[in-house]
Amino acid sequence: MERLKINGPPGTGKTRSLIDICQQEMEAGRLPHEIIFCSFTRAAANEARNRAMARFGGSVIDYPWFATEHSICYRLLGLNPSMVFTRRHLKDFGKRYRYDFTSDNNDDGDSLERRYQEGMLRSLADHYEFFVGYMQNRMLPFKDAYTEFLRWTGYDTPDGFTRSGVELYIERREAYKQEHKLWPFGDMISEALRKRSFPPGAKVLILDEAQDCSPLLWELIKFWASEVESYYIAGDPLQTLYFWAGSSPELFYN
Numbered sequence: 001m002e003r004l005k006i007n008g009p010p011g012t013g014k015t016r017s018l019i020d021i022c023q024q025e026m027e028a029g030r031l032p033h034e035i036i037f038c039s040f041t042r043a044a045a046n047e048a049r050n051r052a053m054a055r056f057g058g059s060v061i062d063y064p065w066f067a068t069e070h071s072i073c074y075r076l077l078g079l080n081p082s083m084v085f086t087r088r089h090l091k092d093f094g095k096r097y098r099y100d101f102t103s104d105n106n107d108d109g110d111s112l113e114r115r116y117q118e119g120m121l122r123s124l125a126d127h128y129e130f131f132v133g134y135m136q137n138r139m140l141p142f143k144d145a146y147t148e149f150l151r152w153t154g155y156d157t158p159d160g161f162t163r164s165g166v167e168l169y170i171e172r173r174e175a176y177k178q179e180h181k182l183w184p185f186g187d188m189i190s191e192a193l194r195k196r197s198f199p200p201g202a203k204v205l206i207l208d209e210a211q212d213c214s215p216l217l218w219e220l221i222k223f224w225a226s227e228v229e230s231y232y233i234a235g236d237p238l239q240t241l242y243f244w245a246g247s248s249p250e251l252f253y254n
Helices: 014-027 042-056 069-076 087-097 124-138 142-152 163-180 185-195 215-227 249-253
Strands: 002-007 035-039 066-068 204-208 230-235
Touching (some): 002 014, 014 230, 035 069, 042 066, 124 142, 142 163, 185 215
Parallel strands (some): 035 204, 204 230
């Protein structure tokens, strides 16, 4: 099995090197749909796909696995847009139970980085929702997640942020999801892992922006890596941004 890790700061050609690797694999007989090229952000994944299309030809349909990990799991699980738990659903859920979520400039925004960015943690409801992502991405049982979350925030949480309050929020959130058959992004990753879902026919795994993978995403990547014939990972551990989700330089190095 071919394995390679690329470590370097911004502007040093990591993504270009990964596209070069795509070319080498395709020259060796790989087809575009046999390559998983995933990245943590949609912009980076689209950039990689556009570079590949510019160099090798074809259309978007020829590169089905050039996407974020969440988008790939979305496809593997056979979901459709109406089934995605978006900011709009979160607002509706809050209206039902009188949870006051902080508005943003794009209420239909559904990316993890937009929904859970630290700057949005203003209301009690924001902290509840943030905690759900914190617990899931770090793959922690509730008790451990609650204790670590309080330490991580320096116990600087709003009045009313209690264990019983969080447990009730999670119970209500789960019931709302089930009622409307909705899938938050973290659930897509967890379910793909549970079902051992793998892009059919894939032989190569390429991961960009690896420094921002959470423990949950690393579990998915490790599973996919075990199913392919070669894999390549690139990132800059000094540019790790999503510490709240458990991403860390140590995870990348190890």
